Amino acid sequence: MKAHDFCLYLSKPEMIGCISMVSAMINKGKNVKLKSESLMIGGAEQWIHYNEAHLHEPLILFLHGGPGVVQVPMLTRYCQPLYENFLLVHWDQRGAGRSYHFFDKTDLTVPLLVNDGVELARVLCQKFKKNKVILLGHSWGTALGVLMCNASPGLFHKYIGIGQVGNWLKGEHISYHYTRDQALERKQYVAVKILDKIGPPPYRNIVELLIQRTLLIRFGGGMYSGKSALNMIPEYVLWGKSSFLRIPQVTAGSWYSTASLWEQCLAIDLNLLAPELQVPVCFITGRYDYQIPFACAEEYFNNLVAPEKQWYWFENSAHTPFIEETDKFNRLVVNEILSDRNRFL
Template identity: 35%
Template sequence: MHINEQSKIEINGKPQYISIRAQKDNLPLLLYLHGGPGDSALPLVLKYNRELEEHFTVVVWEQRGAGKSYYDFKNDEITIDMFLEDIYSLSKLLTKKFNQKKIYLLGHSWGAVLGLKFTEKHPEMVIKYIGCGQVVNMKKSCQAAYDFALDHANEKEAERLKKINCSYNDNGWLKDLLYVTKQVVKNKGSLYGKRNYNSLITPFIFSKYYSIMDLYNRQKGSLQSIEYLWQELMDINFENQRSFKILVIFIEGRYDNHVSSALAKKYFDTIESEKEFYWFERSCHFPQWSENDKFNDLIIKLLD
């Protein structure tokens, strides 16, 4: 029986949007954690990763404050731990609903911060963890992205970049961060072969699940999440975490200069527990969408 449930449910006191899709009953649960913070992904997963629904019950969660789960953060003390609590509550709800013991967890970028942290904290709930565009050490990653931008800058851009403190802890940090990111994207360091994100925006505009208000909220939610969470995100560093209780898998775009894949590989080599690493040779930060067929095939092969 085909499953297609699109709904808002309350998770830890906040209404949050969940998409649950599968081609038949009793398929293992796969929870997708989108990037950002605040960068919802439902229309992209539906466009590029639909094949996964033949093998998994695919759950795409629009995290608190993101996309169709947008709300104003101003009265909340927003922390990374809140998102981990949300994942815990959601996972419990899903495993109960579908009568399963554990989930497959797939995290991209910011979602890979949440995913790896959750895997550390609750290995009993995860079958396998898949990190895509894995963040390892955020300060080092930001430095690498900045260096890439500077290496590809013209004179005027270099002048602007040289005024930027890429630890992003001074007054104009948000503008600086957005400028560096724009330079990385423009120089094909983020989306393989492209100088902009237009192809990642179009599926949202044409999605039957996204209204005009949702599109507007998506923009607001993305900026708000960065504002509230970036300073805590800058302290993320997994380098001393060398062992996990379950299999961890990293999927990395060879040319990712947005979140350094070179750093991810370096860290991966230090992990002493069960692990697998896959390079995607025609990808930067988005292998799941740049090489979606290869990505989908790999995820399906990871099934026990």
């Protein structure tokens, strides 16, 4: 199937969902206003975004997914209670968002980003006069977060993973076969044909990965509601003028980061790379997550040795519990997981 035909196959339901989300977001209200600034991390200009009104609260460093998918608009829209109770810092990782530079050809590697993350955590502790950092990672950011804790456990109070990575390649196989099974069950034979043509992972290129992910999301394995990646576009459009103007940079950075890091991601098996952590951990998992499949997260959680382990199911979510079950997510993090605020100051 040609790319044009694939787009036509997807366009109608995805665009209807996109328009519906615009309407819902307009009614939902404005985002949290953040300060954005650049820091020199690992010899490169990298950007952070945070709420200046809460500098004295416990520090959370958010590690976005992707690789390369910055999530500032989603956090400010859906996680306002976190901004009200913590100093929540979103980091545009090297090669992503405002930290992506069109003419920078630096080779991205997982160890490089782990080193960046550890250095940034130290810089933030010094900048905001904190002893340690709470790490909150989503998707790809959960692999990065675990590896950061493994590299420098003394820097971190606690690690929280949303859509936790385990054995990445194993998860990709589960994700592919779930998508194909769903296509058959729903009698979506065009989708079956598309998936048979690209075949199971590892995929030959990023386009094949994006095709599988788009179908997965459409069948409820990325977002349980069946929303598509296109539904996230309004988040950037409505977040503010500067964000809208940066969509080309955000898009290019996402493509660059994924293309650069994907083969390295497939080699990540945290059961082998980080079987033991010296940091308390918490996994938040959608019952229908087949993007980073919950089975791999469960396997890693059961194998992991840590001073404290917590697991929370979100029964009406797939890969994005903080968007799909917003109120439950915020209450859980604020009132239970991080309720002992003095411990994290």
